Amino acid sequence: MWKITYRVHRQKGNEPPHYETFQVEVDPEEYVLDGVEKIWASEDRSLTFRHACHHSTCGACGMRVNGVEKLTCITKIKDVVQDGGTLTVEPLRNFPVVSDLVVDLGPLYRKMAAVQAPAVHALSMTPWEGQNIAPPADIPMRSADEEYIRLPDCIECGICISACPVAATDPEYFGPAPLAAIQIQGLDKPELLALADSQEGVWRCHSAFECSAVCPSNVDPGRRIMDLRRQVSAKRLKLA
Amino acid sequence: MSKPHVIVIGAGFTGTAIAHDLALRDFDVTVVERGPIASGTSGRTHGLLHSGGRYAVKDQESAIECIEENIILRKIVPEVIEPNGGLFVALTESDLAYKETFIQGCEACGIPVDEITPQEALRLEPNLNPKVLAALIVPDGTFDPLRLALSFAASAKKNGATYHLFTEVVDMLLDGQGNVTGVKVWDRANNTRYEIHSDMVVNATGAWVGQITQMAHAHVPITPTPGIMVAYDQRLVNRAINRLNRPSDGDIVLPQRRLAVVGTTSFSIEEVDYVPIDRSQVDLMLERGAELIPAIRQAKERGVYMAVRPLIGASGPGRSISRTFKAYDHKELDNVEGLVTITGGKATTCRAMAEKTVDIVCQKLGLNIPCTTAAAPLTSYREFYSR
Structure with a gap:
């Protein structure tokens, strides 16, 4: 002892x-x-x-x-x-x-609800161990119409918000976990595109990557925010 | 006439489910909890949404409760459940000999059971021990413990229930005849003390029910029976993997997010507030878990925890006590009016425990209001914090 x-x-x-x-x-x-x-x-x-x-x-x-x-x-x-x-x-x-x-984690839970963060999702939406942020290619299932459901990696602990230097100065900033939750869903829903592509969305991030350094749950929010910027840019180019 | 006011002590699965049931039956509800939501046994559950298979041979009353409630929870709170089923696998001749007894037990309890070939089992779960001799599929699942309790709590809150978290009951308010009329509490977050009056107090404190009943000079037979769980840092399976045999130590491996969780053990203790980790039990979980899923030996320990089951009855060997639940009216038990205690049971059966408890509350208050929780979808767990 x-x-x-x-x-x-x-x-x-x-x-x-x-x-x-x-x-x-x-x-x-x-x-x-x-x-x-x-x-x-x-x-x-x-x-x-x-x-x-x-x-x-x-x-x-x-x-x-x-x-x-x-x-x-x-x-x-x-x-x-x-x-x-x-x-x-x-x-x-x-x-x-x-x-x-x-x-009080209320502010985070309100933002997670606003970005429609899935509480459970198909296993194929998130990667296996050691596969970065890309979805897995192959999942054995009992029949073709079956899909495994799992709880997401993000446990909504607020740790990324606590470590984020932007969140420290701007309480309105969506922050790492909510933006990562948009990235997982993609930008097919116009309301998610609008949130991601707003002043308090992906462009507010300073790329400090403190979120990814402290995330205890394999979410890697920093990389997902960078990927979300890419998705937003691609949408904008298509819309132009 | 104003609504009857009920105080629920404890915000674990049972307490939050009771608050939800009471609020739906239009009671005025106050929940007092000494910690945050699900910070006792409930939070530290293994997370197995039981099909009932585990109890289908020796404890059929519990098994039937489990399968009925399993089906209901999948419908009313899908957002906290990984509903992917479970396998019971035989690795030895002794396991294989248990197969027919198990299938008969499941059939007697109404638990759907489906045998697949060992080859198919290995295709579905590539990390399963390749020595698997037989595999049966049952409708097990896994759930997130905190979010299950939060979903009930948020639903109750939406319907008007009030929560006093970090607020510990320090004494009972008794009238001249020793009947319970409310509680004295200590708000630990603000360091204040006050009284709450009510028409009825429900004691839903699980392994701690004795501390509350003592304050009312009442009693309940309870055996606090802890078990260990060890979480590993890889999601090695997608279903609940159970050993096909009589319930024993370390015979269940569960997936949850990116984890595999092995459990559990069963022993007796006296002090329930802080149960130290016994490292020999951690080693046992690794050894037993690796029999089912050998790759656990290559995974890293991520967390270890002890949960104290509130088993009903006097002291006895832990696994011999039924996992069913019981609600006690202390008027009948101790001639103390105004107090109902609920304990025992499983996370899987918390909704049924709440139904039974609130039925007793209604009966005691001379009310005839039916329970509707089995068909009422719960609100999002997030609303507990965001409302």
């Missing part, structure tokens, strides 16, 4: 935020979220944080760990701190803070 220090962002109601430290005994193989839950269970019942699935399918537990956006349920403690060291956990940026480590 390791003895480490968690430095935790605290904020209740309208009080100003501060940091509080907790000494915790952890198994270094445990995940950062496990340590936060242990602090709540054994040290301080007033600590609030978001979590649900604990295996990276729900997107609830995004936080900043040592200043970097992480899905804390799949970030091993041994990968972000040493025995005797300190790790800092803070809420995501660019969202309203509700309390302690909890942010």
